[in-house]
Amino acid sequence: MRRDKSLWLVGATALVLGVTGPTGVAQAAGDPARQTLPAGDGWASEGAGTNGGSAAEASRVFTVTTWEQLRAALAVPGTAPRIVKIVGTLNATAAGCSAFEAPGYDFDRYLADYDPTVWGYENPVSGPQEDLRAASATSQGKAIKAYVPANTTVVGVGKKAGIVGGSLQIQGVDNVVVRNLTMESPLDCFPQWDPTDGATGAWNSEYDSMVVYGSTHVWIDHNTFTDGAHPDSSLPRYYGEVYQQHDGELDIVRGADLVTASWNVFADHDKTLMIGNSDSAGATDRDKLRVTLHHNLFKNVIERAPRVRFGKVDAYNNHFVVPASGYAYSLGIGQESQLVAEKNAFTVPAGVGVGTILKKWKDAPVTTVGNLVNGRPVDLLAVHNAEFPAEILRDGAGWTPVLRGRVDAPQALPGLVDHRAGAGRIC
Structure with a gap:
């Protein structure tokens, strides 16, 4: 009954506030x-291109103001074009973590049961409290x-639309647009302790703000991805390790293909953007994971901006503002990747080695051309190879991007991208 009521509310709102249907597209x-x-704007423009729900009839335009209404609008049957407009901030975890707890789960008991002084570091945790945590x-x-669903546009209305604590799943569909949203990273209420992760164990969390999984023709534009009110610096420690409650901001994985991410802000996060999530996924990922990243701002992110496996990834005209502490790398070169990093700008503080911008995970070729560091031309590949002779990267990704729209001089990027990227700045 509750779900039916939500659908009725969403539909009623759409009828009142919905935009014109296909006959009014020109006027709108x-x-x-x-x-x-x-056309020509990155990999998502390949073939039929990406138009999402732009041609939706008025009856399939929904305006939502709550998380429940959003889920209901997305669940309306059919693959005909739809538009979902988000007004205000939708909170997916408004009821708090206690609303999800399985009966009998007790975090203090969990900590006592799996304390390394009792459990040790040799075996993964198991038993009643771990089962209840998993539930x-x-x-x-x-x-x-x-x-x-397929043929959908999800768009924020105005300058203050967004989602807190939710995860948008673009899974196994084609032709999706997501624009103008501030996405505050989901806070995992129930991280798992893994005593076998590294020498001293680690807390591992789930949930990304957005996941593109096995989908094609996806345009992600003018969004802001952030940890918001819960930065990693605010998280407690247990067993001497950070109680990590964040995963990634954006994952593009499992056979996803033909994606353009443009004019987004990725801010204040650790493991930020992953393209391909497994070295063993060649059967699904090889010849896919074609992604374009342009005019994005990566500000104070620790790593994965992006980390790439398998895909032909074109990263051009992005601005990377490297944090002064904790920085690991920006561009991760992984299994069978073919990354082209061209005409980007990097702002790097004193004391951070420029060679760390690139990170070799596996032997794969990479093209780095026309990039600036603190306003000066730098051969990122040469500097990396000089600083890390045991981790030599090969030059030449083996392909030349042709699907590019606007290409700006890298000197202009700090002023241009910093002022125009992100939610609330849509043109």
Whole structure:
């Protein structure tokens, strides 16, 4: 009954506030919900291109103000184009972590049972409290994931639209647009302690703000990804390790293909953007994971901006503002990757080695051309290879990007991208 009521509310709102249908597209050309990915703008423009729900009829335009309404609007049957407009900030975990707890789960008991002085570091945790933690995590996962169907545009209205604690899942579909949202990273209520992770164990968490999984033709534009009110610096420690409650901001994985991410902000996060999530996924990922990243701001992120496996990834005209402490790398070169990093700008503080911008995970070729560091041309590959002679990277990704729209001089990027990227700045 509750779900039916939500659908009725969403539908009623759409009828009142919905934009015009296909016959009014020309008149609504300035409406971000009706805009489509321009031709030639990155991998998502390949083939039929990406237009999401831009041609939606009025009956399939929904305006939502709560997390429940969003999920209901996305669950309306059918693959005909739809537009979902988000007004305000939707909170997927408004009821708090206790709403997801399985009966009998007790975090203090969990800490006592798996304390390394009792459990040790040799074996993964198991037993009643771990089972209850896993059941609680499953409950949270079901509640905070929203599945975006094919031929859909999800767009924030105005300058203050967003999602807190939710995870948009773009899974096994084609033709999706997500724009103008501030996505505050989901906070995992039930991280798992893994005593076998490294020499001293680690807390591992789930849930990314957005996941593109096995989907094609996806345009992610003018969004802001952030940890918001819960930066890693605010997280407690247990067993001497950070109680990590964040995973990634954006994952593009498991056969996903033809994705353009443009004019987004990725801020204040650790493991930020992963393209390909497993070295053993060649059967699904090889010849896929074609992604374009342009005019994005990566500000104070520790690593994975992005980390790449398998894909032909074109990263151009992005601005990377490297943090003064804790920095690991920006561009991760992984299994069978073919990354082209061209005409980007890096702002690097004193004391951080420029060679660390690139990170070799596996032997794979990479192209780095026309990049600036603190306003000066730098051969990123040569500097990396000089600083890390035991981790030599090969030059030449083996392909030349042709699907590019606007290409700016890298000197202009700090001023241009910093002022125009992110939610609330959509043109």
